[in-house]
Amino acid sequence: MKLGYIRVSTREQNIDRQIQELFKYGIEERALFIDHTSGKDFNRPQYEALKQYCRNGDELYIHELDRLGRSKKLIFEELNFFKEAGVIVRILDIPTTLTDFTVHNEMSKTIMDMINNLLLEVLSTLAEQELLKLHKRQREGIDAAKEKGVQFGRPKKYDFINKEEYDKFSYTYNLWKNNHITAVEAFTSLGVCKTTFYARVKQYEAINEKNKPTD
Structure with a gap:
């Protein structure tokens, strides 16, 4: 056949x-x-x-x-x-x-x-x-892109991009934590979904705990 x-x-x-x-x-x-x-x-x-x-x-x-x-x-x-x-x-x-x-x-x-x-x-x-x-061309292309700051791999969804974003979240977090706004109002004002908001809360609190002065 x-x-x-x-x-x-x-x-x-x-x-x-x-x-x-x-x-x-x-x-x-x-x-x-x-x-x-x-x-x-x-x-x-x-x-x-x-x-x-x-x-x-x-x-x-x-x-x-x-x-x-x-x-x-x-x-x-x-x-x-x-x-x-x-x-x-x-x-x-x-x-x-x-x-x-x-x-x-x-x-x-x-x-x-x-x-x-x-x-x-x-x-x-x-x-x-x-x-x-x-494979060599692909490797060279990736290396060249990395030199220009291109990030590869799964994006880090919950990282704070810069100090301005961190400060904005900090302000909103404190309003929410002190019951001045609801969680829905908080993540809506930040322009993120519920899951992302709580993930950033966890990250934010971990950063603050790490930077907390010790006796």
Whole structure:
């Protein structure tokens, strides 16, 4: 049976091009396995389903080698899995893998195997290097943003931004604490929700307790 594997990194990426190319090789839509995830490893639901589904004598078509994966070591481990399972892997951007070995003698088959292995070595190295470069660019971008003061990670919802905000909260807190206004009036005047108000009360009281002079 002819099977097809497609991978894109996000759901926003278009898979039509890969699908149309695989259709040209006689692969039916029901035989397509499609993942929307990173190629850094092989923990992918549809890929795992494909490995369970394929049988000895099947042919697996993949549009490009980096659609299979981007880790050189893992790529070769997966290719070896299919080889041992008797599944022929055909990668469209490595045309020699599309060769029908049944019409070649043993010498020709050996030569083609050598060529395929060489191409796989080169392309898997390039795929891995692209992933490393992507990570490097992301790291550089994050570092540059941090130098400009951009904050990453979950925002600190209840931090006081500056002294003016702290003083405003302190004034409102004291009005509320001395029963001059209700809690609803307090958090409404501060422009925050009930949850945020009480979280800031807790933080404010902790700050005051910490700064309280000791005897």
